[in-house]
Amino acid sequence: MRITVLDHLRDQGWEVDEAANGAQALELVKANRYDVLVSDIRMPVMDGASLLAEVKKLSPRTEVVMMTAYGSTDDAVNCLKKGAVDYILKPFDLEDLSFRIRRILEVQAVKARCVSLENSCGPRRPLIGSSTPMQQMLRLVSQVAMAEASALIHGESGTGKELVAAAIHYESRRAAKPYIRVNCAAIPAGLLESELFGHEKGAFTGADKQVIGKFELADQGTILLDEIGDMPLDLQVKLLRVLQEREIERLGGKAPIPVDVRVLCATAKNLAEEVQKGNFRQDLFYRLQVIPISVPPLRERGEDILELAGFFLREFGRERGLRLELSAEAAKALQGYSFPGNVRELRNMLERVSVLAPASRIQLWDLPVEVRGAAVQAGAEEAEVEELAAAVARAEKKCILGALKKTDGNKTEAAAILGISRKNLWEKMKQYEL
Known part of the structure; x- marks a missing residue:
């Protein structure tokens, strides 16, 4: 049978x-x-x-x-x-x-x-940007998605590393399988091992039942280890073993459990420097960085600011039943701001403004003071340039009048004193209405 x-x-x-x-x-x-x-x-x-x-x-x-x-x-x-x-x-x-x-x-x-x-509750957000750095990164994401190798996503806080990881998963052959995210910095070091690998009943005080870890939940799918640079060294050893042997062992467990999981990691830290400082294992660093992906900061893709702002305003506008838009001055101010908090700062700023602004058209004065300050400073610099041009014009007009007075209005002699041609002098006299 x-x-x-x-x-x-x-x-x-x-x-x-x-x-x-x-x-x-x-x-x-x-x-x-x-x-x-x-x-x-x-x-x-x-x-x-x-x-x-x-x-x-x-x-x-x-x-x-x-x-x-x-x-x-x-x-x-x-x-x-x-x-x-x-x-x-x-x-x-x-x-x-x-x-x-x-x-x-x-x-x-x-x-x-x-x-x-x-x-992964909540809507999936697209990766937005037509700038050259962003398009280069998107092409790399598409290539990486079809591979099975580990990838290390690095970039400043707020650049959208989690969105890049999600894009890799949902463009891959594992798209229909689980996608699990773990923030290594948000979980206390003593609990992170249990969170990742699970534990058996009685494995430690308070373990009153068996718990399945994130790696088992992600079996056949993808796991994102966010802020991998904050993982304790002793746990890095166990992660390296998981990557090499493709099996995990629960706390208190007696036998290894095979898992088929693609591992993506993200960090805002420079892991090469962390290796030099002794905070990160070199062998794990090389194992994770099979394919490095760098997410550009917003200041390096300034042409994407208004595209992103438009997307966020449409999102917040739908929630409020309004059609939100930026005035020309507000748009110029956003483009002139450096956004140290990157895309996250832009989104949070526009969400706040969309709630507090008195009208659907967002004006310069609706923006935070640091953004307005950058716009005012830029305006002041432009004003200084205009004042310099006016000062040069005043000095030039004064010199021409002095030369004409000295020569009793003889333009040929005045041009010779000024070191310019008679034609040039004539054009300047016309310009200054002399």
């Missing part, structure tokens, strides 16, 4: 392994990752209930379907209570078994998608 079921399931297009007893099955589970396990309840060496218990310890996400004879349905019900997902009575129709497995796989896919959506 085992061979018949094996052949039928393989004909459905699934990858299937088989084992003659529970002990052999357990060895396979230790070495591989399985979505579904179909097992008889009564077997030699190890019965189905014992196998179920061990599988749930090693691989909680593996669903177990039990096969049982008509006379032992009580055993099957007990297995359901212990974590089996379903049972099927022997003899059974092979198509019925296929239907049950297909339904289990569909539910697993929905669960994985829900985890990804919960973790």
Whole structure:
């Protein structure tokens, strides 16, 4: 019967392994990752209930379907209570078994998608920018997305590193699989290992139940380790092992768990300098930086400011039921500001202005004082240039009048004194209405 079921399931297009007893099955589970396990309840060496218990310890996400004879349905019900997902009575129709497995796989896919959506709640924001630095980066993102290698995304705070990571995931072959984000700087060092790799019940004080880590949740998908530069050194060693061995081990666990996860990392720190300071492992740095991606700061892509501002104002306008726009003076002021907080600062600024501005047309005086100050300074510099030109004109007019007075109005002699041609003198006299 085992061979018949094996052949039928393989004909459905699934990858299937088989084992003659529970002990052999357990060895396979230790070495591989399985979505579904179909097992008889009564077997030699190890019965189905014992196998179920061990599988749930090693691989909680593996669903177990039990096969049982008509006379032992009580055993099957007990297995359901212990974590089996379903049972099927022997003899059974092979198509019925296929239907049950297909339904289990569909539910697993929905669960994985829900985890990804919960973790990435909120609308996905596009990467906006027509500037040369931005277009170069977008081309690199498209190339990187189709690879499976790790990528290190670096850039100043507020440049949009998380958006770049999301773009890589959703353009990749893993787009339909989970996308999990972890901010290494926001989680206390003592809890970060459990957050990443999970823990078993009783692994430490307060661990009253088994917890699945982010790496397991991201299996088949992508995980973003944001602010990787803040990860403690002892945890960096374990991350390096995960990248090399492609398996994790829960806190308090007794066996490694294989995972298939693409790792993306983001940081605002210069990791090469952190390596020199001894704050970051050199071997992990080289392992992560297979493909480096640099996100340009907003001051290096100034032509994108108004494009971004228009996008944000449309977003905030929809929320308020208004059509928000910038006056020419406000737009010029934004373009003249350096934005040390990058795109995040621009977005937060416009969100605040969209709420506080008295009208839908945002004026210069609606902008923060630091932006207005930059505009005023630029205006003052322009005024100084105009005053210099006026001063030169006044001095030139005074010299011409002096030369004409000295020569009693003789233009040829006056031009010679001034060191210019008579024609040039005539043009200047006309300019100054002399």
